[in-house]
Amino acid sequence: MSLYPDTLENMPVTDQIVVRCRKGDVRAFRELYEAYSRAMYNICLRMTGHAADAEDVLQEAFVQVFKNLEKLTSDSSLTAWIKRIVVNHCLSYLRKKKVYFEEVGEMDAAEEAVVDEGAYAFTVSAVKEAIGQLPDGYRTVLNLYIFEEYSHREIAEMLGISESTAKTQFMRAKEKVRQLVKVKTKEV
Incomplete structure (x- = not known):
């Protein structure tokens, strides 16, 4: 994905959405959220174990996604990039809960x-x-x-x-x- 494309028509739909988000298009933010929120919610639910916590973590993760779209590079997979942010937010949530991992020999x-x-x-x-x-x-x-x-x-x-x-x-x-x-x- 070129950071400054000449034309959006020749770009994949997800790239078009990212470019529109970077330009501040509110509808594009909604489209991006709708395209990825269900799959990312499932990650949050599996990781947190609770629907309300999953919803909170998902919202926080998407806030970070939207704030950091400028950092997405052309060689990054949008899905993998969003997933990594979501997983990191889930792990932060679990750390705050002080999840215990047994150390073993x-x-x-x-x-x-x-x-x-x-x-x-x-x-x-x-x-x-x-x-x-x-x-x-x-x-x-x-x-x-x-x-x-x-x-x-x-x-x-x-x-x-x-x-x-x-x-x-x-x-x-x-x-x-x-x-x-x-x-x-x-x-x-």
Whole structure:
């Protein structure tokens, strides 16, 4: 995306919206928000675990997006750039809540046990419910790894924890989800 395009017609729609936002077009701000808010809200909801908190974090993140559109470079993906801002706001929110991440030693980061997943009747709703019941620290690492596709190294850097702690938190989160789903499927 050129910062000073000759014509908007030859640009992708999202680039056109960004250019119009940079020029102060209020409708473009709304279009940008509407184009990305649902997906970004889902990130916020997964990370915070609460609809009201997710809405607050989303609004704060979009304020930052709008304030910083001038910093978006032509080689940046708009979606990835917005997602990074949203994830950072979620992490800030969790830090304010003082989410606890268990520090573990290398011995705790051993290989996970093999589980016969075929024995469980995994359903989307049961898994979503189980993830929602996880402690904030487990849920955060699980969401960042599975849904946001960050590596354990990136997660460790973002959260200020060791890579082995990020891996262990993820393994424990997966195991807790399995246990919760197992209990849920036995109730059905």
